[in-house]
Amino acid sequence: MYDLIGDIHGHADELRQLLDKLGYAPQNGVYRHPTRQVIFVGDFVDRGPKIRETLQIVRAMVDGGAARAVMGNHEYNAIGFHEQHPRGGHLRPHMPRNILQHLRTIEEFQTRERFAEWHDYIQWFKTLPLFLDLSALRVVHACWDPRHIDYLRAQLPDGRLTADFLLRATERDSPEYVAVEETLKGKEVNLPPGIFFHDKDRNPRTKMRIRWWCNPQGCTYADYYLESIPELDPHPLDYAALPDTYHYAAETPVFFGHYWLRGTPQLLSSHAVCLDYSVAKGGELVAYRWSGESTLTPEHLVTA
Numbered sequence: 001m002y003d004l005i006g007d008i009h010g011h012a013d014e015l016r017q018l019l020d021k022l023g024y025a026p027q028n029g030v031y032r033h034p035t036r037q038v039i040f041v042g043d044f045v046d047r048g049p050k051i052r053e054t055l056q057i058v059r060a061m062v063d064g065g066a067a068r069a070v071m072g073n074h075e076y077n078a079i080g081f082h083e084q085h086p087r088g089g090h091l092r093p094h095m096p097r098n099i100l101q102h103l104r105t106i107e108e109f110q111t112r113e114r115f116a117e118w119h120d121y122i123q124w125f126k127t128l129p130l131f132l133d134l135s136a137l138r139v140v141h142a143c144w145d146p147r148h149i150d151y152l153r154a155q156l157p158d159g160r161l162t163a164d165f166l167l168r169a170t171e172r173d174s175p176e177y178v179a180v181e182e183t184l185k186g187k188e189v190n191l192p193p194g195i196f197f198h199d200k201d202r203n204p205r206t207k208m209r210i211r212w213w214c215n216p217q218g219c220t221y222a223d224y225y226l227e228s229i230p231e232l233d234p235h236p237l238d239y240a241a242l243p244d245t246y247h248y249a250a251e252t253p254v255f256f257g258h259y260w261l262r263g264t265p266q267l268l269s270s271h272a273v274c275l276d277y278s279v280a281k282g283g284e285l286v287a288y289r290w291s292g293e294s295t296l297t298p299e300h301l302v303t304a
Contacts, residue, residue: 001058002034003302004139005287006275007038007072007257010048010104014285015057018304030064031057037065039132040073041257042141042184045105047280052108065261071128073184073195073258074140078102082122091170103209104209121227130183137290142186142258143212144248148179154178186258187212189242190263197227200260200281209259213248213272226259248272253296255288265301273301 003022008015024031027233029114031038038061044054068254080092085167092098099106105129130152132139134251140149154166155176169176188207193198195224196206208228210216216224222233239245248254250271259278265286267273273296289294 001292002039002137002285002290003033003036004041004255004275004290005120006041006277006285007043007281008045008048008054008138008285009043009074010054010108010118011279011285012048012050012057013055014304017053018285018302019057020031021302021304024066030060030066032061032064032066038067039139039255040067040069041071041126041139041255041275043074043257043276044072045078046074046079046102049104050103052063052114052117056205059121059124062239068132069128070132070139070141071130072185074101075125075128076180077259078105078185079122079125079161082119085170086167100201110161116160126161130156130161130180136141136292136294138254139222139256140256142256143182144254145187145212145246145258147182147246151179152183155253159273184258186210187246191229192232195232197229199227207247211268212246213254213268215247215249216242216245251294253290253294255290265296265303267296267301270295272296277303279304295303 005018005177019031024033040058044058045051049224058069062069077092081090081098083091085091109115131149137143151184165176168174171177186209188209191206191208196204199205210224211226214224216237219237220233221229221235221237224237253271256274259274259276260278261274261276262278262283265277275286275288277283277286287302289300289302
């Protein structure tokens with residue numbers, strides 16, 4: 001009996017509205033439901049107008065037993081942005097692009113008193129698991145690949161990040177880096193030479209996120225890519241050229257966020273649903289009201 005809630009990105013007002021709609025009410029500072037529990041799919045910080053309030057609501061629910069949560073890539077990035085690298089600087093370099101991503105969070109916690117509070121939130125982020133496997137359902141921020149899940153489970157038996165793991169994960173192409181990158185940020189493939197697109201922040205991209213919940217065999221590029229490339233969209237995907245043809249084929253429902261989807265919330269398949277509908281870009285905050293079903297239905301999607 002879980003209510004799974006998508007990426008919030010500092011939109012505390014919409015979060016309260018959604019919790020109210022789902023039947024949760026404040027009790028001694030914690031939103032609770034008499035019979036249900038929330039699972040947050042991560043990305044509480046950055047972008048939005050009320051990041052501190054969002055963290056207060058989410059953490060109170062998790063610490064109070066009214067919710068569970070997995071880590072999003074923005075929480076992971078915040079840890080790296082905060083933590084010192086042994087060789088100098090930070091695990092996530094303080095370059096303009098990274099500063100811009102974290103700017104709204106930095107602004108909310110820039111005073112000395114709030115910086116101490118932010119440090120405490122960073123330590124709390126480290127306690128969040130990178131995924132949840134609850135037998136009858138699975139939750140991850142961006143991508144469920146059992147190869148990465150098994151690797152992370154072996155490296156982090158209690159589900160919590162360690163200092164050694166974090167340091168190894170900063171080394172590009174290390175097993176730790178690849179496992180975290182795809183689990184929290186999704187799978188990408190190289191675009192054909194000379195082709196690129198601009199992401200939501202207007203950064204040019206030569207790699208494309210893919211729909212890992214779809215079987216790529218028989219897809220067009222429009223079916224498989226998460227952004228439109230007009231010159232490729234109608235053409236059959238070059239399946240033989242894919243470096244990895246994994247797709248999620250399990251019947252255990254998997255819930256995730258991350259992808260800034262637009263339009264009317266919908267299921268991606270009968271066993272997969274993305275709950276990120278771009279609340280930080282004028283979209284909706286979305287939940288799925290799950291009551292044990294193995295086949296998901298669109299009627300259980302709820303918006304603020």
